[in-house]
Amino acid sequence: MTDLPYRPAAGIMLLNRDNKVFVAQRIDTTLDAWQMPQGGLDPGEDAQTGALRELEEETGIPPHLVEIVARSAGELLYDLPADLAGSLWRGRYRGQRQVWFLLRFLGRDADIDLATAHPEFRTWKWAEPGDLPDMIVPFKAELYRNVLREFAAHLS
Structure with missing residues (x-):
């Protein structure tokens, strides 16, 4: 699996007015x-x-309802577990290399609509930033800790 490349990607940490994610x-x-x-x-x-x-x-939130607060200094990586690597993305990637963005949500909760053309999510909520690594699938927990470190100056 280490011979496979990382899939280029982007991630979004979206904050509301209360600094919840x-x-x-x-x-x-x-x-x-x-x-x-x-x-x-x-x-x-x-x-x-x-x-x-x-x-x-993924959320129905258009670009005019967010502002960019920060961008990760570089790409953050994660590897897929072996049982997913062969099936996800047709087995072409070992994981993802992501540029992360910290965005401020300028809209209202009612502006969030998961019923998009190709729905990916079934439910959503606002969470405390520090809780994120315990909420994600285990193989992405370190990635989320790295995202938190990257944007720590903006989260307090």
Whole structure:
């Protein structure tokens, strides 16, 4: 698996006015895991454009309802567990290399609509930033700790 490349992607830590983070549960699993919006970049797409596209595709939140607070200094990586690596993304990637964005949500909760053209989430909530590593699937916990360290100056 170490011979495989990382899939280029973007991740979004979306904060509300109370500095709580948007998290959602995937529609394709019954796990009690919560994640932040994220997804792969289209060929030739820059990370910021991809992040805003993914946010709207997954949550219905259009770009004009967010402001960019910060961007990760570099890419943050995670590896898939062996049992997923062979099936996810047709077995072409070992994990993802993500540029993360910290965004401020300018809208209202009513502006969030998971019933998008291709729904990915079944439910959502606002969570305390420090709780994130315990809420995600275990193989992404270190990634979430790295995201928290990256944006720590903006979370207090």
